[in-house]
Amino acid sequence: MTTLKIPTMADLAAEGRSPEILFWVGCAGSFDSRAQKVTVAFCKIMNAVGVDFAILGNEESCTGDPARRAGNEFLFQMQALQNIEVLNMYEVKKIVTACPHCFNTLKNEYPALGGDYEVVHHTQLLQSLINEGRIKMKEGGEFRGKKITYHDSCYMGRVNGVYEAPREVLQALDADLVEMKRCRSNGLCCGAGGAQMWKEDEPGDKRINIERAEEALSTGASVVAANCPFCLTMMGDGIKAKEKQDDVMVYDLAELILNNMSH
Template sequence: MIQVKTMADYLAQGENPDVLFWVGCAGSFDDRAKRITSQFAEILTKIGVRFAILGSEESCTGDPARRAGNEFLFQMMAYQNIQVLNGYEVKKIVTTCPHCFNTLKNEYPELGGKYDVWHHTEFLQDLIDKGNIKITDTNEYKGKRITYHDSCYLGRGNNIYEAPRQILEALDTDLYEMKRSKKNGLCCGAGGAQMFKEEEHGGIRVNEERTKDVLDTQAEIVVANCPFCITMLQDGLKANEKQDEVKVLDIVELLNASI
């Protein structure tokens, strides 16, 4: 068990953490995503990053409401969160969800919330670059045939394509790109609040279409950076009865097993 302090804990001790870890709703409540949250916290603890969470003071950023068209609810959530964040004088935020990342980084500033916001892939890549994270020579994923799925909100949404790939390179994995990758990457089907409703009528589900790309690479592992993509890819593999042959992992899980 790892000790995780909240912003309130730090404040009570009259201290400030290095960074706020914005866990996000999926990371807090979804069983699969919770394991990723724990592992990210483990990495931070191992390398001595002093981080805090908001705990019960964190709320949905409003991303799915905004994208569904409920601007009112989005701005309500933003208002509340910004009050909390500014109340704690938060400067730097790291999050394991690209949707939270995009909203905090790009959409909160004009509502009064200006922070230095990092997605965990860039944050970890930075720590590797600085030598704070040392990867073991005999890591579990060395030489493994893997593929990488760009989430829309990290990739096209924020032009972050290289940091996650550099981590995969640092792990010495054998990366096979899908035919649609980087700028041309295909969505998993969850964005735009699709996660929270049944898909519209069509020929095939978006996640099943994306799973075809994954299977084409014959990779053993598909690496992602977003809790919603992970759910979608996992479901897509199940629909193809390939869930035992191909694993879906967050980049955090690969890294945590290798340091």
């Protein structure tokens, strides 16, 4: 494995360079211990295949998505305008992020405030790296023939219409992809979106992540693949609540790929 390199935009700027692509880490990717693993895994993949990237590091700030969806437009715009200032200062052209919420906000909402970038989600980048043959998979990797089910995140799936890229990435694992009854445009939310992640549920019969975890468990898959740090938490919690955490693992696609790479 190549040595880990995680340059910041400031580092590169000091050398008079700018990277091909900015890796937008996001709050979850930066601070949530489970999502940090995904962040590092994705950096390792990019290092291994030689993707020229950098992060903003401490110059990055929340995109403002949770504030905007909670209704706090003021806070959203404070975050957004600050971020756009930083991004435009570095003349960023292309951004990759492992968070569908960051992806959506950067791609669809920043243009109205003067931030125009080409934004891709890490599953889309992984897909093109696999297609280009830059990521090579092990012969007979760990997940070969194993049942994996894929949980569509709302913000990649329904909101941005990306259903196939993550599935194509999973196919590279040679695994047995089993779909849940509610998948693709009918996929059920994990329960975290719309700033629900930061609040208790409203009164009801059940938590949404339990409903979704039950559906995932009913497929008999031993791995639940996700592409969103919030889904990762929600699905992990749901499976723990059903006491299946020893039998069923929840992974981000980047982790699965890193595990199966031959380099």
